[in-house]
Amino acid sequence: MDENLLEVKNLKKYFRTKHGTVHAVDDVSFTIKKGKTLGLVGESGCGKTTTGRAILRLTEPTSGQIIFNGRDICTLSKRELKKARRDMQLVFQDPYSSLDPRKTVSQIIAEPIKANKLIKGKEQIDERVNSLMQTVGLAPRLFNTYPHELDGGRRQRVGIARALAMEPHFIVCDEPVSALDVSIQAQILNLLKTLQAEMGLTFIFITHDLSVVNHFSDDIAVMYLGKIVEMAPSEELFSNPRHPYTQALLSAIPVPDLSAKRERIIIKGEIVSPIDPPDECRFYKRCSYACDACRKTPQLEEVCPGHFVACNRLEELGNLNTVK
Amino acid sequence: MDNNLILDIENLVVRFETDDGTVRAVNGLNLQLEKGHAVGLVGETGAGKTTTALSILRLVPDPPGVVECEKLLLDGQDIINMPIKDLEKIRGKDVSMIFQDPMTALNPVFTVGEQIAESIFLHEDVSKAEAYKRALDMLELVGIPAERANEYPHQFSGGMKQRVIIAIALACHPKLLIADEPTTALDVTIQAQMLDLIRSLREKYSTSLIMITHDLGIVAEICDEVAVMYAGNVIEKGTLEDVFNRTKHPYTEGLFNSIPNLNDRKVMLTPIKGFTPDPTNLPPGCAFEPRCPYACENCLKEQKDIYISDTHFVRCSRYEEDGFSIDRKEIQ
Numbered sequence: 001m002d003e004n005l006l007e008v009k010n011l012k013k014y015f016r017t018k019h020g021t022v023h024a025v026d027d028v029s030f031t032i033k034k035g036k037t038l039g040l041v042g043e044s045g046c047g048k049t050t051t052g053r054a055i056l057r058l059t060e061p062t063s064g065q066i067i068f069n070g071r072d073i074c075t076l077s078k079r080e081l082k083k084a085r086r087d088m089q090l091v092f093q094d095p096y097s098s099l100d101p102r103k104t105v106s107q108i109i110a111e112p113i114k115a116n117k118l119i120k121g122k123e124q125i126d127e128r129v130n131s132l133m134q135t136v137g138l139a140p141r142l143f144n145t146y147p148h149e150l151d152g153g154r155r156q157r158v159g160i161a162r163a164l165a166m167e168p169h170f171i172v173c174d175e176p177v178s179a180l181d182v183s184i185q186a187q188i189l190n191l192l193k194t195l196q197a198e199m200g201l202t203f204i205f206i207t208h209d210l211s212v213v214n215h216f217s218d219d220i221a222v223m224y225l226g227k228i229v230e231m232a233p234s235e236e237l238f239s240n241p242r243h244p245y246t247q248a249l250l251s252a253i254p255v256p257d258l259s260a261k262r263e264r265i266i267i268k269g270e271i272v273s274p275i276d277p278p279d280e281c282r283f284y285k286r287c288s289y290a291c292d293a294c295r296k297t298p299q300l301e302e303v304c305p306g307h308f309v310a311c312n313r314l315e316e317l318g319n320l321n322t323v324k
Numbered sequence: 325m326d327n328n329l330i331l332d333i334e335n336l337v338v339r340f341e342t343d344d345g346t347v348r349a350v351n352g353l354n355l356q357l358e359k360g361h362a363v364g365l366v367g368e369t370g371a372g373k374t375t376t377a378l379s380i381l382r383l384v385p386d387p388p389g390v391v392e393c394e395k396l397l398l399d400g401q402d403i404i405n406m407p408i409k410d411l412e413k414i415r416g417k418d419v420s421m422i423f424q425d426p427m428t429a430l431n432p433v434f435t436v437g438e439q440i441a442e443s444i445f446l447h448e449d450v451s452k453a454e455a456y457k458r459a460l461d462m463l464e465l466v467g468i469p470a471e472r473a474n475e476y477p478h479q480f481s482g483g484m485k486q487r488v489i490i491a492i493a494l495a496c497h498p499k500l501l502i503a504d505e506p507t508t509a510l511d512v513t514i515q516a517q518m519l520d521l522i523r524s525l526r527e528k529y530s531t532s533l534i535m536i537t538h539d540l541g542i543v544a545e546i547c548d549e550v551a552v553m554y555a556g557n558v559i560e561k562g563t564l565e566d567v568f569n570r571t572k573h574p575y576t577e578g579l580f581n582s583i584p585n586l587n588d589r590k591v592m593l594t595p596i597k598g599f600t601p602d603p604t605n606l607p608p609g610c611a612f613e614p615r616c617p618y619a620c621e622n623c624l625k626e627q628k629d630i631y632i633s634d635t636h637f638v639r640c641s642r643y644e645e646d647g648f649s650i651d652r653k654e655i656q
């Protein structure tokens with residue numbers, strides 16, 4: 001039961017620019033078990049979307065291994081990759097720009113079915129599209145509407161139906177609810193959760209919204225400037241964050257509850273450039289605990305089962321936190 | 325009698341007359357704000373939050389916008405009948421606005437120092453040099469080194485641009501600051517910095533604040549009062565405690581239940597069913613009636629504000645009935 005569906009090892013994605021090499025994803029490793037959700041959190045530019053895209057080889061990884069269902073995706077030929085991708089789909093962030101404005105809802109959902117010649121015959125395809133629309137909660141009357149006639153929530157449902165068309169086992173959801181209002185956001189989150197329970201889907205859930213990721217994920221990996229700084233089961237991460245960045249990030253969430261006034265950690269400065277980063281902790285310049293020991297790149301260490309942290313001052317800080 | 329009010333709006337109606345019909349953006353809104361207080365204007369896309377804010381500055385584009393109201397007083401001055409010349413003296417001086425998108429709110433061809441100085445030069449009786457000097461002080465105040473005053477907006481990051489915009493908005497120490505989703509485009513850690521900055525500057529200059537947001541968490545952090553908007557109306561208003569702990573309107577309840585709870589991740593969310601109504605075709609009576617789990621026939625008639633206490637009102641006719649109440653699941 002508990003087998004790994006996806007295993008990412010030392011994934012790197014560098015972009016060469018005229019200013020130097022951007023280390024967008026720098027040595028990222030994680031595994032996801034079948035039917036589970038890994039939340040990938042971090043701020044703009046931390047490499048979470050690039051990681052998601054590299055896993056599907058939508059951007060070619062610079063190096064590393066992506067073992068999906070026992071096969072290394074990186075070594076597949078074009079034809080094999082096309083086959084493998086049926087099993088791994090993507091739901092995009094922006095439901096406004098990710099749907100072709102000149103196609104109707106049914107054409108959009110049918111496109112992957114036709115492209116992969118999964119089902120033949122117009123009637124059979126229409127039938128399949130109808131059942132997909134029902135699965136994601138789209139009324140049958142929307143069959144021949146165009147995306148511009150739909151609101152954000154319904155568009156995102158179309159995007160999800162399109163991703164489900166190939167009956168994938170694995171879906172990368174790239175900020176699927178960030179463009180939506182809270183009440184609609186809740187509808188889509190519930191839909192994704194129900195689909196996961198019914199179809200046994202495995203998700204990578206990319207987001208910058210920590211309350212959403214906590215609600216949705218089994219495990220959470222926090223990224224900062226191309227590296228995973230902390231990774232743990234959701235409850236563990238929220239109750240016992242160990243990395244200074246995670247602590248600051250968690251304390252920065254505004255909570256709609258008056259009894260929960262807390263001490264907020266405000267980190268100084270802003271994210272630094274990911275171009276040719278020096279050999280030091282990526283959080284060094286903003287960290288309030290930084291010292292000379294931080295001037296080498298920290299490695300992920302397991303502090304308790306399943307909980308990994310990359311911080312050079314972990315032991316000292318661990319003591320600090322318990323004292324506080 | 326109402327000398328204490330910085331803002332007094334009664335029965336504000338804004339509609340946009342377009343070729344496709346009349347968009348009824350704001351429908352009989354009442355809003356009062358005491359001096360020095362901060363109110364959070366909460367609601368979803370299309371609830372009329374930004375339109376309300378623009379009406380206060382009389383910036384609603386006309387045509388197609390039509391603004392009507394019984395009363396719109398800003399610090400005792402009648403805004404709605406004011407000549408444009410006088411309005412220009414008020415905008416940026418007595419009331420200023422921070423816009424949602426820091427990437428587009430600044431002029432790309434002027435340095436940030438010039439842009440801050442412009443506002444000071446226009447409103448205060450100072451020389452250009454003096455205005456520029458004060459602009460440098462403002463920059464330092466919002467946490468940007470004064471040396472960067474001669475740089476252009478594209479040289480700044482999103483968070484830094486938003487700091488510049490805050491500096492422009494506060495340069496003339498306005499009595500009322502309207503912040504329209506000032507942190508929506510920013511990352512959480514930068515958002516925390518901004519909220520902290522707005523809070524400390526507000527204390528320093530005792531500015532009144534209207535914070536427009538869809539995030540109830542931000543309201544809890546920074547405001548004293550909350551006004552929840554739906555389909556162009558304030559449907560519930562009260563102090564933070566009133567609205568958060570003694571929630572009355574079914575829509576407010578729905579909003580709270582839609583938010584993922586940080587402490588209990590196993591529960592399914594309870595979203596509000598359906599979608600926000602089309603503002604060209606609003607349902608009669610309570611606009612929330614088609615989505616409301618408590619709806620009954622009476623909801624189809626016109627709604628009035630019902631006062632629960634001095635500070636707390638709700639626009640829901642079911643509270644005319646004895647014994648009607650909503651028990652929101654308590655967040656543990």
